[in-house]
């Protein structure tokens with residue numbers, strides 16, 4: 183062979199090295215190596231001399247030459263790769279499926295697995311598939327090929343395997359199911375910054391196999407399952423179920439609320455999103471149940487929120503809320519929440535003991551599912567009639583912030599009295615006329631304050647801002663001018 187041919191071969195060999203993974207070795211076609219080595223000996227010494235890669239062993243072919251690195255027969259294991267004229271080596275995998283058959287095209291090729299342990303490759307692959315990060319990618323195979331050119335591929339007859347899973351053909355549902363089965367929820371991480379009392383126990387951190395019905399998204403993947411470990415169901419309302427969960431990344435507990443129904447119509451989605459959008463608009467406040475994020479999955483709405491311990495109805499039932507002092511504390515904190523809500527131009531419209539939570543050392547207003555704008559630009563859905571003021575019942579929405587004050591007064595009245603409020607009848611009417619029963623054991627200023635808050639005339643009720651200045655809170659704030 184003359185020099186130019188040798189140079190050409192060297193260039194081709196270096197291309198092969200770029201294109202083909204190491205260790206894809208077979209010893210079945212060493213004739214090609216031998217002939218090439220003989221031919222190229224004069225100009226491609228690096229292939230056989232001084233490189234230190236060549237090693238003599240007793241190979242199966244009896245020849246005894248198995249070369250384990252660059253220049254070995256492994257780079258020439260198929261006739262495809264030794265085509266001498268206008269040879270087209272695949273340097274760029276770039277997700278092109280055209281490259282794939284070449285790996286398995288030799289009839290005599292011994293299947294040999296090249297595995298690189300990549301524990302997260304499926305999770306990453308599926309995650310990015312969900313998020314549609316690359317619109318050019320139409321299958322997990324292509325995704326892997328783009329992200330890991332030339333890596334982890336295994337020749338196995340007609341198809342190519344990755345980590346033992348045959349990934350082709352691409353349009354196979356069974357293949358996707360197999361892929362899905364291989365995805366294991368990661369274990370929840372421990373948050374080292376949490377106090378010991380808030381730590382998630384090892385049992386709670388353990389991955390769980392099953393849970394919510396219909397938890398898998400339309401593309402077979404679940405953000406809920408991926409991001410959260412479900413501990414238990416903690417409550418049900420008319421609209422949703424609420425689960426105690428642990429976030430797998432930050433290791434903290436959260437409440438995740440999932441709609442009962444699949445929300446397919448735009449109108450029902452819009453309605454369901456009221457709570458999310460109201461909470462997002464208001465922002466974080468110590469006395470408002472904190473909203474973190476929300477998403478749709480299989481047409482169910484999921485809302486990630488701060489986890490609370492209990493609500494006021496439960497506290498009252500446990501006898502922990504009977505003292506005036508503790509009720510004034512509740513009133514002070516929820517009035518602060520209402521002050522923020524009203525300042526943001528919103529009304530809650532469903533203030534009641536069930537929707538006031540205790541968690542992280544504070545009382546918090548929650549369930550903003552009926553929140554609306556004070557300016558009346560959003561359709562109003564009335565809340566629980568037991569706490570509804572007379573003007574709301576008469577469809578007068580001109581003082582919506584005062585409707586919240588009435589509902590908070592009614593809430594405090596109910597908790598103080600220890601009896602459920604009527605939803606109709608004489609007593610129901612009396613309360614809307616400002617006729618409150620005496621509350622034995624409670625101070626006069628406290629009772630008068632509740633009477634003010636439940637004044638039949640909305641305009642005469644104090645605003646949240648007025649309330650915060652009331653002298654009854656002096657012990658809490660150390661100030662107050664009334």
Ligand SMILES: Nc1ncnc2c1ncn2[C@@H]1O[C@H](COP(=O)(O)OP(=O)(O)OP(=O)(O)O)[C@@H](O)[C@H]1O
Nearest residue numbers: 416417418419420421422424437487488489490549
């Ligand atoms: N952030 C939270 N932390 C702890 N428990 C919660 C939380 N949010 C809700 N819950 C529990 O889940 C139950 C149902 O929640 P919620 O009342 O908000 O459901 P809903 O269907 O949206 O409301 P509604 O029935 O009032 O329309 C509550 O009664 C409460 O026990």
